[in-house]
Amino acid sequence: MSYQQLMRRLFRLVPISFLVLTVGIATSGQAKNRFHTATLSITALELQDHLSVLADDVYEGRLAGSRGGRAAANYLAVTLSEYGLVPAGDDDTYFQTFQRGYRNILALLPGSDPELAHEVVVLGAHYDHVGYGSSKTSYGPTGQIHNGADDNASGVSALLEVMEALQLAQISPRRSILLAFWDGEELGMVGSKHWLAHPTVARERVRLLLNADMIGWLRKGRLIINGSRTGYGFRRFLSGELDESLRLDFNWNLEANSDHWPFFQRQVPVVTFHTGLHDHYHRPTDDVARINQEGLEQVSRYIYKMVVKAANSPQLPEFRKTARRESSRVQRRSEAPAPPLRPRIGIHWQPVAPRSDLQPLVVVVTRVAPRSPASHAGFSPGDQIKTLDGAEITNLQSFHRTLGKAEQPLIFGVTPVAGPADSELREVVVVPVGPPVRLGISWREDEAEPGSVFLTRVVDGSPAAVAGMAVYDRIYEVDGQPFSNRKQFGEMVRLRLDDNLPQIEFLVETSGWVHPLTVRLDSDQP
Numbered sequence: 001m002s003y004q005q006l007m008r009r010l011f012r013l014v015p016i017s018f019l020v021l022t023v024g025i026a027t028s029g030q031a032k033n034r035f036h037t038a039t040l041s042i043t044a045l046e047l048q049d050h051l052s053v054l055a056d057d058v059y060e061g062r063l064a065g066s067r068g069g070r071a072a073a074n075y076l077a078v079t080l081s082e083y084g085l086v087p088a089g090d091d092d093t094y095f096q097t098f099q100r101g102y103r104n105i106l107a108l109l110p111g112s113d114p115e116l117a118h119e120v121v122v123l124g125a126h127y128d129h130v131g132y133g134s135s136k137t138s139y140g141p142t143g144q145i146h147n148g149a150d151d152n153a154s155g156v157s158a159l160l161e162v163m164e165a166l167q168l169a170q171i172s173p174r175r176s177i178l179l180a181f182w183d184g185e186e187l188g189m190v191g192s193k194h195w196l197a198h199p200t201v202a203r204e205r206v207r208l209l210l211n212a213d214m215i216g217w218l219r220k221g222r223l224i225i226n227g228s229r230t231g232y233g234f235r236r237f238l239s240g241e242l243d244e245s246l247r248l249d250f251n252w253n254l255e256a257n258s259d260h261w262p263f264f265q266r267q268v269p270v271v272t273f274h275t276g277l278h279d280h281y282h283r284p285t286d287d288v289a290r291i292n293q294e295g296l297e298q299v300s301r302y303i304y305k306m307v308v309k310a311a312n313s314p315q316l317p318e319f320r321k322t323a324r325r326e327s328s329r330v331q332r333r334s335e336a337p338a339p340p341l342r343p344r345i346g347i348h349w350q351p352v353a354p355r356s357d358l359q360p361l362v363v364v365v366t367r368v369a370p371r372s373p374a375s376h377a378g379f380s381p382g383d384q385i386k387t388l389d390g391a392e393i394t395n396l397q398s399f400h401r402t403l404g405k406a407e408q409p410l411i412f413g414v415t416p417v418a419g420p421a422d423s424e425l426r427e428v429v430v431v432p433v434g435p436p437v438r439l440g441i442s443w444r445e446d447e448a449e450p451g452s453v454f455l456t457r458v459v460d461g462s463p464a465a466v467a468g469m470a471v472y473d474r475i476y477e478v479d480g481q482p483f484s485n486r487k488q489f490g491e492m493v494r495l496r497l498d499d500n501l502p503q504i505e506f507l508v509e510t511s512g513w514v515h516p517l518t519v520r521l522d523s524d525q526p
Contacts, residue, residue, distance in 0.1 A: 031169075031171075034168075034169045034170060034171075035169050035171070035308065037168070037169070038165040038166070038168040038169030038171075038304070039165065039301050039304060039305065041161075041164070041165050041168050042161045042162070042164075042165050042297060042300045042301050042304060043297060044293035044294055044296065044297040046161055046164075047157045047158065047161055047293065047296050047297060047300060048288065048291075048293055050153070050156070050157035050160050050161070051149055051153050051154065051157050051216075051288050051291060052288055053075060054072060054075070054127070054149075054153035054156060054157065055147040055148060055149035055153040055286075055287060055288050056147070057145050057147065058071070059071055059072050059147075060131060060132070060145055061129050061130055061131035061132055061133070061145050061146040061147060061148060062127060062128050062129045062131070062148060063128065063129065063130060063131025063132075063186075064100075064102045064128040064183045064184040064186065064187055064190075064191075065099075065100045065101045065102050065183075065184075066131055068131065069102075069103075069128055069131075069183065070101070070103070072127055072128075073095070073103045073105055073127070073181075073183070076094070076105045076127060076156070076160075076181050077093075077094040077095065077105055079160055080094055080105070080107045080163070080179070081094070083107075083163055083164060083167055084167065085107035085108065085109060085163065085179065086107060086108040086109070086110060087106070087107060087108075088106040088107050088108040088178060088179075088200050088201060089104065089105070089106045089200060090200070094106060094107055096194070096195065096198075096200060098190075098191075098194045098198070099184070099190065099194070102183040102184045102190065102191060102194075103183050104180060104181065104182055104183055104191045104192075104194070104195055105127070105180070105181040105183075106178065106179065106180055106181075106195075106200055107163075107178075107179045108176060108177070108178055108179070108201070109163070109166060109173060109176065109177040109179070110176050111173055111174055111175045111176040111177075111311070112172035112173065112174060113174035113175070116174045116175045117174070117175065117176055118176075118205055119175045119176065119205060119207045119316075120175065120176045120177070120178050120201055120205045120206045120207060121173075121175050121176070121177050121178070121207060121208045121209075121210065121307065121310045121311050121316075122177075122178045122180055122206055122208070122209045122210070122263070123159060123162065123177055123178070123179050123180065123210050123212075123303075123307055124159075124179075124180040124181070124182055124192065124209060124210070124211045124212070124259055125152055125155035125156045125158070125159050125180075125181060125182070125211065125212045125213065125259075126152050126155070126156075126181070126182040126183070126184075126185030126186070126191065126192075126213065126258070126259055127152065127153075127156045127181045127182070127183065128182075128183050128184055128185055128186055128187075128191075129146055129147070129148030129151060129152070129153075129186060130146045130148065130186050130282060131145075131146065132144060132145060132146065133146045133282070133283075133284070137186060137282060138282050138283065139281065139282050139283050140283065141283075141284065144284040145284060146282065146283065146284050146286065147284070147286060147287050147288075148286055149216060149286050149287050149288045149290065149291055150214050150215075150216040150217055150275075150278070150280070150281070150286050150290070150291060151213070151214050151281060151282065151286060152185070152212075152213050152214055153216075153288075154212075154214060154215045154216030154291060154296055155211075155212030155213050155214065155215055155273075156181060156212075157296070157300075158212050158215060158296065158299065158300035158303055159179060159181070159212060159303075161300050161304075162300060162303055162304045162307055163179055165304050166304075166307070166308070169308075171308060171311075173308070173311030173312060174311060174312045175207070175310070175311045175312070176201075176205075176311075177307060177311055178201055178206075180192075180195065182195075182259050185213075185258065185259055189256075189258070189259050189261060189262055191259070192259035192262045192263070193262045196262050196263070196266055203266070206263070206268055207268070207269075207316050208231075208268065208269050208270075208310055208316050208317070209259075209260060209263040209268055209269070209270040209271070210271055210273070210303065210306060210307060210310065211258060211259050211260045211270065211271065211272040211273070212272075212273050212299075212303060213258045213259070213272050213273070213274055214274055214275060214276075214277075214281075215273055215274065215275050215296060215299045215300075215303075216275065216290075216291040216292060216295070216296050217275045217276060217278050217290075217291070217292055217295070218246075218275045218292045218295025218296065218298060218299060219275065219276065219292075219295075221245040221246050221247050221295075221298075222247055222249050222275070222276070223246060223247070223248055223249065223273060223274075223275060223299055223302070223512075224249045224251055224273070224274040224275065224276060225238060225248050225249060225250050225251060225271060225272075225273065225274075225512075226251050226253065226254055226255075226258075226260070226271065226272040226274060227254055227260055227264070227269070227270040227271040227272055227323075228250045228271060229252055229254070229320060229323040229326050229448050230254065230264055230268075230269045230270050230271070230317075230319065230320055230323045231269030231316070231317025231318060231319060231320055232317055232318050232320050232448060232449075232450060233317050233448075233449060233450060233451070234269060234271070234317040234320075234448070234449075235250055235448070235449050235474070235509075236449060236451075236452065236474075236476065236509065237309070237310075237313075237316075237317055238271065238306065238512065239509050239512045239513070239514050240509070240512070240513075240514035241302060241305040241306065241309065242302060242512055242513055243298050243301065243302070245298070246298050246299070246302060246512075247510075247511040247512055247513065248511050248512030249511070250511075250512075251328065251331075252326045252327060252328055252330060252331035253327055253328050254323060254324075254326070258272050258274075259272075260272045264323075267319045267321065268319065269316070269317045269318070269319050269320070273299060273302075273303060275292075275295070275299065320448055322448075323448075334446075335454065335456075335472065336456070337456050337457060337471045338442045338456040338457040339457075340457070341434070341437075341457070341459060342433065342434060343369045343372045343373070343374075343433075344373070344403070344404065344406075344432040344433055344434050344436075344437065345372070345373055345374050345403050345406075345410070345430055345432060346368060346369035346372020346373050346374035346375055346379075346430075347365050347367070347368055347369070347372075347374045347379055348365070348366045348367035348368075348369075349363045349364060349365050349366055349385070350363070350364055350366055351363055351364075351396055352364055352384070360386065360392035360393055360394065361392075361393040361394065361395075361396065361399075362384050362385070362386055362393070363384070363385040363393060363396075363399065364382065364383070364384050364385075365379055365380070365381055365382065365383040365384075365385065366381060367381055368380065368381060373430045373431055373432060373433055374430055377428050377429060377430045377431075378428055379412075379414075379428060379430075380417055381417070382417035383414045383415070383416070383417060383428075384414065384415045385412050385413070385414055386413050386414070386415060386425060387412070387413030387425065388402065388410065388411070388412060388413070389410065389411050390411065390413070397466050400461040400466060401461070401462075401463055401466065403432075403461060404436065404437035404440065404459065404461055404462050404463075405436045405437060405438065406432045406436065407432070407436050409429050409430065409431045409432075410429070410430045410432065411427055411428075411429050412427070412428040412429075412430065413425040413426075413427065414426055414427075414428050437459050437461075437462045437463075438463075438497045438521065439462065439463055439464050439493060439497060439504075439519065439521070440458060440459035440461075440462020440463055440464040440465055440469075441455050441457065441458055441459070441462070441464045441469060442455070442456050442457035443455050443456060443475070443486060443489070443490075444456050444486065445485060445486040449474070450484070450485070451476065451482055451483065451484060451485075452474050452475060452476050452509075453474070453475050453486050453489050454472060454473065454474045454475075455469060455470070455471050455472065455473045455474075455475070456471060457471065458470055458471055463519050463520060463521050464519055466519075466520075467517055467518060467519040467520065468517060469506075469508065469517065469519070470510070472510075473508050473509065473510050474508065474509040474510075475489070475506050475507065475508055475509075476507045476508075476509060476514070477506065477507035478492045478493060478496070478504065478505075478506060478507075479492075479496070479504060479505050480505070480507075497521070500521075501521060502520065502521060502522045503518050503519060503520045503521055503522070504518070504519050504521065505517070505518045505519075506518075506519065
C-alpha cells in the first residue's frame with residue numbers, strides 16, 4: 001500500500017470533526033478557514049491515487065458495459081459510500097442501469113436552504129473509455145488497452161476529490177449537489193441522455209451543469225472553458241477563483257462532444273472544463289505517467305471552488321438560448337480589436353539607460369510614422385530626445401503621458417542620429433493632431449455579460465496602457481461602483497476625467513483573473 005493510500009484510508013476512518021480540530025479549526029464560525037483547509041486537501045498525490053486505480057490495465061479501458069467498466073463503476077460506488085453520500089440511483093443505490101448493462105453512478109449532497117434546496121447543481125464526468133479501441137473509437141493501434149488516464153480518469157478523480165473536500169469542510173450547501181459519473185459518453189453520451197430521459201432527481205430542479213472532461217494536460221496554465229455563453233453573466237460567475245498561474249480560455253464553441261450537450265439541449269446553463277486535446281487522445285499511450293499532476297491539482301481545486309460558489313450563490317446564471325448561434329468565428333468577429341488611432345505625434349521610441357544615477361534619461365527614436373506630425377517636423381530614426389519643453393526627461397511614464405495628453409505644440413531637444421554625445425541640441429517642434437488621450441481605451445458591450453464592457457483598444461503610452469490594461473480585458477466596476485451598460489460606464493469615466501481626478505480604480509478581469517487596477521491620470525506622477 002502506498003503512503004497516499006494509507007493516508008487516504010486513515011482519513012476515511014477518522015471522524016471529520018477530529019481532523020478539523022487537528023488543523024486548528026475549532027469552531028463552526030470559522031467556515032472560511034474550513035473552506036481553505038478543504039481546498040488544500042485536494043492534492044496531486046491523492047488525485048494520482050484515484051488515477052492509478054481507474055487507469056490501471058485491470059480495468060481494460062473501462063468500455064461501457066464491459067467487465068472493466070463494471071469494475072470501475074463498483075470502485076466509484078464504494079468510494080462514494082465511504083464518503084457517506086446519499087445514493088441517487090435506482091432503488092436507493094448509487095447505480096442507474098440502462099441498455100446493455102451500462103451504469104451511471106449517482107450520489108446526492110442535499111441542500112440545506114429552505115428556499116434553494118430544491119434547486120440542483122449537477123457536477124458530472126464520464127468514467128467510461130474505449131476499452132481496447134476500434135476503428136471507430138481509436139486513433140490506433142487497436143487491440144491494446146486504452147487506459148484513458150486523461151480521458152476521463154482525470155475528470156473522475158477530480159470529482160472524487162471535490163466531494164471529499166466538501167465533506168472535510170463540513171459544507172452544507174444551500175442548493176443540492178448531484179454528483180454524476182456518466183457511462184457511455186464515448187458511445188454518444190448515452191448515459192447523460194438516459195438520465196435526462198429518466199431522471200432520478202426531477203429534471204426541472206436542475207439549474208446548472210458543471211462537467212469535467214479531460215483536465216489532466218494543463219499547459220501554460222490554460223484551462224479551456226466551453227459553455228460560458230450559455231448563461232447570462234456566466235463568464236463573470238466563473239472568474240475570480242483562480243490560483244496565481246491558472247488562466248481561463250473562454251471558448252465560444254459549443255459542440256456535441258461531451259455530456260454538457262444533452263443538458264444544453266434541455267436549456268440548462270452548462271460548462272465543460274477541459275485542458276485540450278493531445279497526441280495521446282484515444283490511443284493506448286494515454287497513461288497516468290503523462291498526466292500533469294500539479295496542473296490537475298490546480299484545476300481540481302478551481303472546480304471545487306466553483307461547485308461551492310454555484311451551490312451557495314443567491315442567484316445562478318439564467319439560460320441564454322442565443323449561445324446556439326455562436327462559434328469561434330463569431331467570437332473573432334465580436335471581439336475584434338478596434339483599429340489603431342491616427343498617431344498624435346508619430347514616433348516610436350525606447351529609452352537608453354543612463355550610465356549613472358546623476359545622468360538624465362535619453363530616449364531614442366526607433367521609428368517615425370509616415371505622414372505623421374513627427375515626420376513633418378523632421379524627426380528621423382536614431383534621433384536622441386534629451387529634453388521635452390526645455391526640461392530633462394526624469395521619468396519615462398510621465399514622458400509618455402505628456403505626449404498623449406498634449407494639446408499645445410511640443411518642443412523636443414534632439415541630437416542627431418550619429419552625432420557626438422556633446423552635440424548641440426536642435427529644437428524639433430511637433431504639433432499634435434486629434435484630441436488628447438486622457439485615459440486611452442475603447443470598449444464594447446457584450447450582451448451575454450450585462451454590467452461589463454470589454455476593451456477593444458488600449459492606446460500605446462496612455463495612462464491605461466501604463467497601468468497595464470490590455471485589449472480583451474473586461475471591466476466590472478469603476479471606483480467600486482457597478483454599471484449597467486456601456487453608456488453608463490462611459491458616463492462614469494467621463495465624469496471622473498472632467499473632474500480632473502488624479503486616478504481611477506477599475507475592477508478588471510483578465511482571462512478569468514479578477515483584480516483591481518489603478519490608472520493614474522496625473523502626468524507628473526510615476
